[in-house]
Amino acid sequence: MGTATGIIRALNSGIKHLATKRFTLRYPEEKLKFVGDGYQFDPSTGVGIAGLKGRHLLFHDHCTGCQLCSIACEGVAEAIAMVKVPEEHKQNKKAIMPQIDYGKCVFCGLCVDACPFYALYMTNDYELSSFSKEGLIYTPAQLQVKPYVAQDSEIIITDRGATHG
């Protein structure tokens, strides 16, 4: 193959893409859809349930203050600290619950695996930016709130190419 033919073929291959739809996801306007509500763990079978490993969700009525999530995090990121909570629960005599510092968290999900009482889940909320370091520390009360995430865009593959739609 001659040099000229090769260059024309290369240009032609690029020009063909002018007719295809764009693949780029326009992020703040569109958001990708993920599987399920988030990453969960079933301690009875020992297997996790697929989902995005994002911000945690803490169920106050399940948490016993056993500190297993904090122990699991010690060797990874030291992001979890056990703090006093004002409200009283029958199963949580010490009234301590995890507080998570997202400036340190690496989102490995080992704390979710460690929880034997189905108290800690991970949700598909990943927009955690803050103006201050203190804003990244989520107290048990903040972790209790289920996030609202509008995620509807998916990768659609057609004969003419792939798009986000």
Next chain:
Amino acid sequence: MNEIMPGLALQKVDERIMTLNVGPQHPGSGHMRLIVQIDGDYIVACDPDPGYVHRGEEKMAEYRNYILNIPHLERPVIHDSCNVLYPYVLGVEEILGIEVPERAKYVRVIASELNRCIYIMYWLAIYGIFLGHSTMFMWPAGDRELLIDLMEKMTGARVTHAHFIPGGVRNDLPPNFEDVCLRHVNYFEKRIKEYSAVFYDNPILIARTKDTGVLSRQDAIRLGTTGSVLRASGVDYDLRKKEPYDVYDELDVHTNVMKEGDSYARSKIPWLDMLESCNIIRQALQKMPKSGSVRVKLKPNPKGKGLTSVYKRVESGRGSLGCYVVSDGKPEPYRLKLSVPSFRNLIALPYLLKGEKLGNMPSVYWSLNYWPVEADR
């Protein structure tokens, strides 16, 4: 190299030869420094100076138990995190005496092949921009998103999945994953075949990379290179075929070998590997048991019996990656050693660059499939 004068940290200045530091902040070197000595436009000698991103992964591993080692051990190559973790997980399974379920083995093979493609696409994007080919930066960076989306569905994270665990994988595949995976992989294969016209058959690329940085077959073996560098020099060596781990012996793996040993061959072998990975993923999806366990339940602080050591290696996106784990019966490993392909391939660089033009340095350097963070560990 210039002669170092006795007693002083000074070097004799040559009239003709200039010493040039490429890096560690230069975009053409990665997190490392290349001390290049040039005579006009030609490279006389090159001394790679890695170590700027040393994190002490091996020492850190001695203070954490077998499970807590997982998140930090995949940090050296975050794009190829499943393959970095693979030898460690295989080694720990042998120390703890765990039998892995059949379905988990197939899930691991699919995850590691997807990760290999993700890594090579990132590598290819940088290789394109090193050569000034900005289309080849945009296309792989976009098409990589298809596979990252698959990994996200599978593991819940775009990079650093922390998915492999001694005894299987963390979570089962999401429902309907097989169909989505097949659709994405088929489209991905169609896309990367289009790269041949724009990049690999492009006469400008061939003129830039053919016959530059030639590594002969004997030198490739003598210097201990691995992976795509070794296969580009005509040595048919792929651990997926030579020492099959998990279920690779049940799959039909074809290795790609080229005889030239130049930059062009070294850049084409990873691309051919990606096409082969698509075949392996399709085979694995077909042969995978449709249901069953994916993980063996571990005790809280698993530990081995007595003093044992195990060395396991896998074929990563860059070459053979080994992990040596010594256990003395405690929950933490006594010693952990990562034998990484990037460092082995870097050894060839001073030999390849001798006599080349300075303008060819980025293309020869990046064709070695080198990842600085992995070499420093």
